[in-house]
Amino acid sequence: MQVDITGHHLEVTAALRAHIGKHCRHIAEQVRPPPGRAHVVLRAGKNVCSCDMLLRVGENEVVAKGEDADMYAAIDRSAEKILRQLREKKGRRLARRHK
DSSP, X not given: OEEEEEEEXXXXXXXXXXXXXXXXXXXXXXXXXXXXXXXXXXXXXSSOEEEEEEEEETTEEEEEEEEESSHHHHHHHHHXXXXXXXXXXXXXXXXXXXX
């Protein structure tokens, strides 16, 4: 999976890249078909950090935003939201199946 990382008012360090890569690999293992591309935008404000994630899975796009005082926690929150959305989407798809 190709991961594009952009930082606004923030320098994207190697540790942040590794943390995002770990979450993206985990998401790719959980989802079939695996996502082809992910775009992550990190923003740092006065009191809050935010992480916007956009994943393209097949023809679908899944978007999540996580906010926290810590950048790593914001990344964790957005990855959790992405996984939750993908599980719900899979559940809806399986529920519509004919038996």
